[in-house]
Amino acid sequence: MSGLIRIVAAVIRDPQGRVLMVRKHGAAVLQQPGGKRDAEDRDDLHTLERELREELGCVMHREGARWLGRFSAPAANETGFVVEAEVYEVHADGPFMAQAEIEEVRWVDPAALDGLAIARLSREQILPVLVGE
Template sequence: MRVITVSAICFERADGAVLTVRKRGTSAWMLPGGKPEPGETAAECAVREVREELGVEIALERIEPMGDFETRAANEAGFALRASVFRTRDAIEPRAQAEIEAVRWIVPAIGVEDEAEAPLNREHVFPLLLAELAAAER
């Protein structure tokens, strides 16, 4: 199986909601991000992609690694996905631009059950956020 490598940022609002985006011509909601350019680190790629896709300027030191995950690609049948995911709680005002058609904030407890969310979110990112929330409530 061929592999797509991407970097993404999990933007977390104070109320726990996470930003997801939908690219033009697709149905899956995913974290903002994309494929690296030659010589670009995963973090540099994530920062560049959110600037291009959402008009959001975020400094490298404002994101932290969340994890590296493998799953199936949301919009490319027959492809696996390898994603380096970063996170930040910085407040942002995203604007859908470039290939992004829509943006939405979704609470992980709802998103984990939403089949419109990409496998990366439903299988990895949202369960991790829910586990962190449960641990913090103990």
């Protein structure tokens, strides 16, 4: 039986169109930054503001945020679970530095993923949407 993990995830692009991805400590795959809502989070964007500040030390801008959709796939780090993500494209000011549970920060070209270990949610659902834009 599968459990459901609900999260909010961010798509942050640089001027070259690359997408910011992160790898958590002990994880083998890259994924979108973001996380689970806390009880004090007012809405999805508040969750992203908090998570991006805690995990990457960056400042997210609510204005211009664009909802990309709700996506789901088997969870990358929790066997037997499905992750369901509300995904937003947002703008943020760096520097983007790995902190808290994040071990690696990497800018990835969504059209050139060969050889990169990327979570299924990102590889199969989120990044293909960006390539078509």
